[in-house]
Amino acid sequence: MTIDEILKALSNVQEPDLGKDLVTLNMIKDIAIDGDAVSFTIVLTTPACPMKDMMQRASENAIKLLVNKNAQVKVNFTANTTSTRKDDQKVLGGVKNIIAVVSGKGGVGKSTISANLALALAEGGASVGLMDADIYGPSVPIMFGVRGERPMMKDVNGKGMIVPLNKYGIKVMSIGLLVDEKNAVVWRGPMASSAIRQFVTDVDWGELDYLVIDMPPGTGDIHLTLMQTVPVTGVVIVTTPQIVALADAKKGIAMFGQAQISVPIIGLIENMAYFTPAELPNNKYYLFGKEGGKRLAEEYDLPFLGQIPLVQSIREGGDEGLPSMVGNDELSKQAFRNFTAQAVRNIAVRNANIPKTALVEVVQ
Secondary structure, three states, rough: OOHHHHHHOOOEEOOOOOOEEEOOOOOOOEEEEEOOEEEEEEEEEOOOOHHHHHHHHHHHHHHHOOOOOOOOOEEEEEOOOOOOOOOOOOOOOOOOOOEEEEEEOOOOOHHHHHHHHHHHHHOOOOOOEEEOOOOOOHHHHHHHHOOOOEEEEEOOOOOOEOOEEEEOEEEEHHHHHHOOOOOOOOHHHOOOOOOOHHHHHHEEOOOOEEEEEEEEOOOOOHHHHHHHHHOOEEEEEOOOOOOOHHHHHHHHHHHHOOOOOOOOEEEEEOOOEEEOOOOOOOEOOOOOOOHHHHHHHHHHHOEEEEEOOOOOHHHHHHHHOOOOHHOOOOHHHHHHHHHHHHHEEEEEEEHHHOOOOOOOOOOO
């Protein structure tokens, strides 16, 4: 066996999402051959790549079929998370992808989606942060069981920076960690916008593959402030199957499609899609309507990221500070894993095919 023969064989293995072969994409490195033994490394576009096992099997089969049927193939993996951000980016310079999770209205489970998306990304091996940007109704402290905790401060190049909490392997920051939860945050728009800027510029997020931002409901000041401050990689739209929720989700879709904003939509996730009781795990009861989110995605030609069931353990885990991805309910965990896998694939495709998002400039 020769290196050229190995590369020729691997040129028949496609990266499923990007639609090109591993060799053309320069994803193969460190080929080593010793008799019938061959090893090499595939450089993934993200540590959380859901197609890893498929590429491994395809690579092994290609070498055995096209080079040496007795080959002992060892496939190693590393990752270089793709990003459209420049290396010299001043704001959040160490963050490769900024993902905003949005909804047109409250009560659709946006924070639950954000928390479990962040945890599922981390489970796949990515370095992840979760920013709770819902100034008026922060729920991340409850969902992560950190109520009453306060972040530390550190000096970074002469500037005082807030150190996010580390919980379940991800970095977490919320306005709920800075104010007494018994007090309402009674701020006008400019004050809320200033707080969001500080969460971006005065928090030491460090090096991250993904920063997931749990946005407040609606389409207002905070959304514009965020997009004026950092180039958002893309947004995930959250809805339930209800007609009322779908009507508001359309406004969110319209906002990010405007020419002066034009932030890519990674996809739409349908939460509370159906109810499955624990004693009847194969039954589905469509309490809020059936597949409304799926139809909305089709109507707007958006990627559909899947359905999350209405399961009691999801609600209980959020209330107890134990999100589904670190709980024991395999049904809900698998639903979040499937959703995250589809989102990761869409982010990789977005980074490969769409130019980087520009900062939004709002003319007064």
